[in-house]
Structures are given as C-alpha cells and as structure tokens.
Amino acid sequence: MTEKRNHSAIQRRLIPSYIFLIICALISVFPLFWMLTAATNTTLEVAQGKLWFGTNAITNFKNLLASADLWRSMWNSFFYAAVQTVLCLLICSLAGFGFELYHTKGKDILFGILLLAMMIPGVATMIPLFTMMSRMKLLNTAWGFALPAIATPFMIMMFRQNSRNFPVEIMNAARIDGLSETGIFFKIYMPVMKSTYAAAAVITFMNSWNAYLWPRVVLNKSNAQTMPILIANLANGYTIDYGMLMMAVLFCSLPTIIIFFILQKQFAEGITGAVK
Amino acid sequence: MEKKRNAWGWAFLAIASILIMIFSFYPMVAAFITSLKTGSSANMVWASEKFGNAFYNYTRMFKDKTFMTTLKNTFFYLIVQVPIMLVLAILLAQLLNNPNLKFRGLFRTCIFLPCAISLVSYALIFRSLFATQGLINSILMGLGLIKENINWLGQTGTARGVIIFALIWRWTGYNMVFYLAGLQNLDYSVYEAAHIDGANGWDTFWQITVPQLKPVIIMTFIMSINGTLQLFDESVNLTNGGPAGTTMTMSHYIYNNAFGTGVANFGYSSAMSFLVFILVAILAVINLKVGDSRD
Numbered sequence: 274m275t276e277k278r279n280h281s282a283i284q285r286r287l288i289p290s291y292i293f294l295i296i297c298a299l300i301s302v303f304p305l306f307w308m309l310t311a312a313t314n315t316t317l318e319v320a321q322g323k324l325w326f327g328t329n330a331i332t333n334f335k336n337l338l339a340s341a342d343l344w345r346s347m348w349n350s351f352f353y354a355a356v357q358t359v360l361c362l363l364i365c366s367l368a369g370f371g372f373e374l375y376h377t378k379g380k381d382i383l384f385g386i387l388l389l390a391m392m393i394p395g396v397a398t399m400i401p402l403f404t405m406m407s408r409m410k411l412l413n414t415a416w417g418f419a420l421p422a423i424a425t426p427f428m429i430m431m432f433r434q435n436s437r438n439f440p441v442e443i444m445n446a447a448r449i450d451g452l453s454e455t456g457i458f459f460k461i462y463m464p465v466m467k468s469t470y471a472a473a474a475v476i477t478f479m480n481s482w483n484a485y486l487w488p489r490v491v492l493n494k495s496n497a498q499t500m501p502i503l504i505a506n507l508a509n510g511y512t513i514d515y516g517m518l519m520m521a522v523l524f525c526s527l528p529t530i531i532i533f534f535i536l537q538k539q540f541a542e543g544i545t546g547a548v549k
Numbered sequence: 550m551e552k553k554r555n556a557w558g559w560a561f562l563a564i565a566s567i568l569i570m571i572f573s574f575y576p577m578v579a580a581f582i583t584s585l586k587t588g589s590s591a592n593m594v595w596a597s598e599k600f601g602n603a604f605y606n607y608t609r610m611f612k613d614k615t616f617m618t619t620l621k622n623t624f625f626y627l628i629v630q631v632p633i634m635l636v637l638a639i640l641l642a643q644l645l646n647n648p649n650l651k652f653r654g655l656f657r658t659c660i661f662l663p664c665a666i667s668l669v670s671y672a673l674i675f676r677s678l679f680a681t682q683g684l685i686n687s688i689l690m691g692l693g694l695i696k697e698n699i700n701w702l703g704q705t706g707t708a709r710g711v712i713i714f715a716l717i718w719r720w721t722g723y724n725m726v727f728y729l730a731g732l733q734n735l736d737y738s739v740y741e742a743a744h745i746d747g748a749n750g751w752d753t754f755w756q757i758t759v760p761q762l763k764p765v766i767i768m769t770f771i772m773s774i775n776g777t778l779q780l781f782d783e784s785v786n787l788t789n790g791g792p793a794g795t796t797m798t799m800s801h802y803i804y805n806n807a808f809g810t811g812v813a814n815f816g817y818s819s820a821m822s823f824l825v826f827i828l829v830a831i832l833a834v835i836n837l838k839v840g841d842s843r844d
Contacts, residue, residue, distance in 0.1 A: 283649045290644045297641060298659035301722065304674045305662065307684060311677070319677070322687025368565035375558020387566060390573040392829050394779045396800040397822035400807055400815050401579035402572065424568035454557040483667035485782045486800070490808060501669040505786055508673050515677055522673055526666040533665035537658065544664075544723065545730045 308526070311519035319515040333520040340517070341503050342496065343524060349492075350499040351528070354481035357419035361477045362470060364424050369432025370462055374439060384433075391426045399490050406491055413497035418488060422481070428473060431546035435469040436462075468539075469546070475536050476543030479529050500525040577826065584820035590813040606820030615794055616821060619802040622709070622795070627777045630713045635769060638721045642728035643758045648737055657729070661722040668719070672786035675715040676702065705795040708788050712796060715787060720776075724769050731765040732758070767840035774832045778825055799825055 311319045314327035337343055372380055402421055411417035447457050485501045492498055504521045533540055585603050586593040596605035610616050645653050678684050679701040686698040701707045743753050781800040784790055790797030807818035
C-alpha cells in the first residue's frame with residue numbers, strides 16, 4: 274500500500290517532465306507528419322493549411338514522375354550509398370584493426386595525424402577534389418561520389434575503439450593453428466565485430482544517402498543526380514507544387530526513415546560510435 | 550616473427566591512411582596554393598604577379614561586404630543556436646534517464662526522429678511550413694494571433710529565426726543521444742540521494758548531470774561548432790540565402806563563387822574556404838583548452 278502511494282507520488286512529481294517531453298515529442302514529429310499529409314493533398318489544400326490526408330496522392334506522384342527522373346535518382350542514391358558503405362567499412366575496419374591490434378608507437382603518431390583531418394571542412398576541399406575528379410574523368414560516377422569519403426578518421430576511430438575488447442588470445446591461438454594475418458581479419462575479426470559493422474553501415478549509408486554539397490559539385494549531369502539534388506531542384510521553380518514537392522521529399526526520406534525505425538539502436542551506436 | 554606481424558599491421562592501415570592523405574590533406578594544401586592564384590578556373594595566374602600581392606584574395610575578402618555578412622550570419626547562428634540546442638539536449642537526456650519515467654523509449658524515438666531525414670528534406674519541409682501561404686501562417690490566422698500573413702522567409706530577422714528553429718529541431722535529438730550514452734555509466738540513485746538532501750531539478754542538472762557529461766559536452770560542442778561553420782544545405786534550400794544575402798552562410802557564398810552562375814572564381818573561393826578551416830581549427834583548440842582548465 275505504501276509502495277503504491279510512493280509510486281503515484283513519484284509519477285505526480287514527474288508531471289512537468291511529462292508535459293515538457295510531450296511538447297518536445299510533438300514538435301519533433303509534427304513536420305514529418307505534415308510532410309506525409311501534404312504529399313496526399315493538392316497544392317491549394319496545402320496552402321489552405323489542411324492537416325489531414327487527402328486524395329491527391331496519385332496525381333502528385335504522376336506529376337512527380339512527369340517532372341523528374343525519380344527512379345533514376347532513387348537508383349543512383351542507392352547505388353552510390355551502397356558502394357560507399359561497402360568500401361568504407363572494409364577499408365576503415367582494416368585500418369582500425371591494424372591500429373589497435375598491431376599497436377606500436379609509430380602507428381599512434383600516424384593516428385594522431387589522421388585525426389587532424391576531422392577538422393578539414395568539406396567546403397575547403399571541394400575545389401581541389403573537383404579538379405582531381407575532373408582530371409581522372411570521374412565526374413558523374415559512383416567512384417567520384419564515393420572516393421573522398423571511403424576513408425574517414427571517424428570510422429577508423431570507431432573501429433579502433435570498439436576493437437579494445439577484442440580477445441587477443443584468439444588471435445594467438447589462430448596463429449598457432451596456421452591462420453595468416455589476413456585470415457585472422459576476415460575469418461575471426463569480422464564475425465566478432467558484427468555489431469560494430471552494423472552500426473558503421475547504418476551511419477555510413479545514411480550520411481551517403483543524405484549528402485548534398487559534394488554530390489552537387491561532382492554530379493553535375495541530371496542523369497547522375499541523387500535524391501537530395503532532385504528535391505532541391507524541384508523546389509527551385511517559380512511556382513512550387515507543394516503536394517508534388519512533399520511527395521518527392523517523402524521518397525527521399527522513406528529509405529532512411531525505414532532504416533531508422535528498424536535499426537535505431539545501431540544508428541545511435543553509429544553516431545556515438547567513436548566515443549567510449 | 551614479431552617484425553613480420555608489425556609489417557602486416559602497417560599494411561592493414563596503409564590503404565585508409567593513403568586515402569586520407571590524398572583526399573583530405575593534399576586537397577587542403579592544394580586549396581591553399583589555389584588561394585594564392587586569381588582568374589577564372591581555366592587560366593589562373595599567381596596573384597603576386599597580377600596584383601603584386603600574393604595574399605590578394607585574403608585582403609579582398611575582408612573588403613567584400615557580402616562575405617563579411619555571411620561571416621556574421623554564420624557566427625550569429627553559432628552563438629544563438631548551439632547553446633540553446635545543447636542545453637535542451639542535456640535537459641532532455643536527464644529527463645529521459647529517469648527510470649521512473651514511463652514511455653521513455655517512445656519519447657526518445659520521437660525526439661531522435663528528425664535525424665532520420667536528410668538536411669535538404671527538412672530544409673524544404675520548413676520552407677514550405679513557413680511559406681507566406683504556409684501552414685504556420687494558417688494556424689496563426691486561425692487562432693487570431695495575426696491579422697495578415699507574415700512573410701517569414703522574406704524578412705531578415707524572421708528568416709534567421711526560422712533557420713535557427715529548424716537547426717534546433719534537426720540536431721537536438723542527435724546531441725541528446727550522446728548525452729544519454731554518457732549518462733548510462735551514472736548510477737541513477739545519485740539523483741535520488743540528491744533529492745532526499747533537498748536538491749531540486751535545477752541543482753541536480755548543474756551539479757550532477759553537467760559535470761558527469763563534461764567530456765561529452767566538450768566533444769558535442771566542437772562538433773556543433775564545426776557543423777555550424779560549414780552550414781550549407783539549410784542556407785541554400787531553406788532561404789536560398791535571402792532576403793538579399795542576409796541569411797547566407799559562408800559555405801553557401803563560397804560555393805556560389807566557385808560553382809554558381811557566372812565566373813568560377815576558384816582562387817577567391819579557396820581563400821575564403823581556407824579561412825573557414827582556420828576558424829574551425831582555432832575554435833576547436835580553444836574549446837579543448839577551456840575544457841582542460843576547468844578541472
């Protein structure tokens with residue numbers, strides 16, 4: 274009985290917290306809910322402030338297909354992000370493995386230098402990288418899109434930090450069994466580090482899918498463009514069809530929202546991955 | 550044997566290290582060299598030969614009124630938005646860390662959800678919501694709070710406000726996740742003990758949560774400064790820098806000079822981008838120093 278009263282007293286004390294959290298949660302979700310409803314309404318209904326689902330979804334979708342190459346951009350976004358994710362995971366995990374489990378002082382110094390690259394802003398490297406990609410004939414290709422971002426200090430650090438608890442005895446046992454150093458990486462390290470790979474994959478894929486500045490520089494042909502560029506271009510007209518625009522925004526957001534809901538834990542781990 | 554292993558170690562980290570050298574460090578050096586040149590991208594000449602001043606692009610930017618406006622804007626966003634967002638994120642993390650709270654997972658998911666969509670997407674959503682014929686005006690009219698539609702994005706003050714609000718909306722949950730991770734190691738009974746001793750929520754916020762999270766706060770601060778100095782997507786897609794360039798960020802202006810309509814001025818753009826790099830570096834160092842000395 275006292276337990277119960279105590280419990281309700283605690284909940285009463287939490288009422289201001291609940292109110293604050295409900296307000297924050299509503300503000301967080303509302304713009305996305307609105308995007309969803311606007312995608313089903315006519316531009317007039319959107320302007321009139323209609324806040325519920327309408328019947329114009331199919332028309333919006335048809336208009337979208339007529340004014341932009343939706344499937345092409347969806348495929349491009351998906352393909353570039355997949356290429357970048359696979360390469361980034363392979364190369365950065367290999368480096369994290371090398372830095373942590375073959376640790377020497379020299380490697381520490383190099384690691385410190387590589388971390389400095391975190392401070393280099395994308396806007397500063399975009400011009401030299403553009404010149405480089407244009408010389409290498411990699412403009413408007415997946416390589417041009419992905420190459421600058423497949424080795425990042427953040428990802429190397431994430432794999433390095435998460436390798437801290439990797440059991441070194443297994444490595445020695447594997448060596449006695451005659452496994453090569455690369456064999457250890459592929460056959461032992463990779464399976465053990467599964468959860469780190471999952472978190473790294475989610476965050477790399479999302480970042481790649483959502484990228485905007487670099488794609489705008491390196492992908493200047495319309496048939497090479499990604500979803501963020503497509504929706505940004507749609508919004509550049511003199512008269513904007515808001516229903517259609519929100520349908521496009523929905524297509525651009527859906528894959529990452531689905532990933533978010535299915536793999537939220539991995540996403541959170543991926544964001545905070547390098548901090549332990 | 551040991552030597553051979555060490556060599557393998559170097560081989561494993563070589564690919565990533567070389568890639569970072571080629572795609573981060575080399576471009577930074579190249580950007581600096583380009584910043585000493587002038588002319589359109591096809592035929593660039595040394596600024597020292599043409600103007601007798603090797604740092605012509607650097608002196609030019611401090612006389613460039615538009616660039617100075619973008620510099621001020623960027624710092625305005627930095628000073629107003631980052632503290633509000635981080636305090637809000639820490640506060641939310643403290644509230645959600647309470648084991649007695651119900652629906653914690655639901656609240657967390659909702660507040661974290663804005664991170665799931667791209668910067669361009671949310672910029673366009675906010676642009677539509679705050680359009681003159683947009684939902685926000687409809688609601689305010691319906692409530693009788695305003696008599697005629699406000700041109701949110703057409704006036705400097707309100708347009709900056711919308712950008713700041715949008716940034717807070719997008720990034721608070723992101724930072725909250727860091728703080729929640731940082732609070733995991735803290736035993737919640739510390740709060741209960743403080744409560745019994747008569748401390749209120751405000752006291753526990755400043756005396757338990759903030760000290761516990763100090764290293765994480767320094768890190769999120771550096772990340773936020775870094776991100777804000779490079780703001781691009783929002784400036785381009787939410788306000789398009791308008792009205793008349795008064796909400797434009799540095800990155801947006803640099804992009805326009807290099808890849809916008811008109812002459813591609815790689816030299817000038819590189820000089821401005823080098824300034825961004827220096828600002829990021831200075832602020833990161835200050836942050837680390839301040840963080841150290843408060844122990």
